[in-house]
Ligand SMILES: Nc1nc2c(ncn2[C@@H]2O[C@H](COP(=O)(O)OP(=O)(O)OP(=O)(O)O)[C@@H](O)[C@H]2O)c(=O)[nH]1
């Protein structure tokens with residue numbers, strides 16, 4: 146097997162093997178299949194934390210402080226910075242990476258950034274594979290950071306056990322953005338920069354939003370990710386100062402509380418089922434699309450259907466149904 150050497154090195158905790166394998170899964174979905182297949186039984190040990198917030202809210206500072214605490218506890222930490230808005234991993238992310246690498250030893254902290262470069266099967270799929278590699282590599286904690294609070298972050302966070310959103314005092318429209326974007330996946334709100342005026346006001350605004358949320362009926366699709374029922378978990382709110390580390394003890398307690406809740410409520414099995422289902426859907430979408438594209442381009446019978454559609458004797462829905470039949474996928 147082409148990757149077996151890298152994989153055995155990965156399982157021994159070799160960071161260079163991890164980096165190489167990540168590059169393979171980012172660039173090549175066939176490689177992903179082989180690699181994930183071999184490492185899957187070694188995954189499932191890491192606790193995955195998703196962190197997001199608008200630009201400048203202090204994500205990088207927050208993650209450095211949090212990582213330092215985990216490292217001091219003797220944990221191995223993986224950090225994946227995902228930028229769904231950019232095709233390049235450069236600029237801020239790269240700067241952050243260099244700074245963080247200076248602060249931590251490569252043995253304890255592994256940092257990787259990923260941009261949206263049109264990975265086959267999607268960025269969320271690639272992120273999921275990178276998480277598995279870092280899990281098999283031996284990370285106890287995997288932090289997935291994304292920029293922004295929009296819908297594109299939701300997919301990326303489907304594999305996180307605990308999702309934290311950073312807000313800051315003063316900004317007016319950030320809560321609205323959370324409501325429109327990722328509200329249904331947030332487990333914990335952290336008002337960062339608590340040393341700035343208005344932190345308590347921000348906490349009160351979040352509380353008010355959560356009150357509204359109680360009265361709002363989500364359809365079950367929105368909630369399918371982790372919680373079968375909205376009443377199960379009300380997001381916790383805390384304030385922190387990421388520069389000084391103030392109040393991080395409370396933050397860590399809340400993360401622990403959420404982890405315990407997932408276990409004790411049985412939500413964790415719901416989470417696992419949904420995580421695997423979502424991932425399978427991503428992979429199938431990619432595989433089926435590829436298969437159908439091949440058929441559309443080369444199958445003689447299908448070319449005939451397309452000609453018939455030009456003549457208006459068939460329409461695209463009918464062609465799609467005929468293809469589903471051809472693939473043996475109709476009920
Ligand atoms: N006063 C204060 N400043 C903070 C705090 N946290 C972060 N900062 C500062 O806020 C600025 C932005 O912090 P970053 O950590 O780079 O923020 P970010 O969210 O990673 O920013 P982008 O990567 O550009 O999206 C920096 O100058 C930090 O030093 C805090 O708790 N208090």
Ligand SMILES: [Mg+2]
Pocket residue numbers: 204205206237238241
């Ligand atoms: Mg940053």
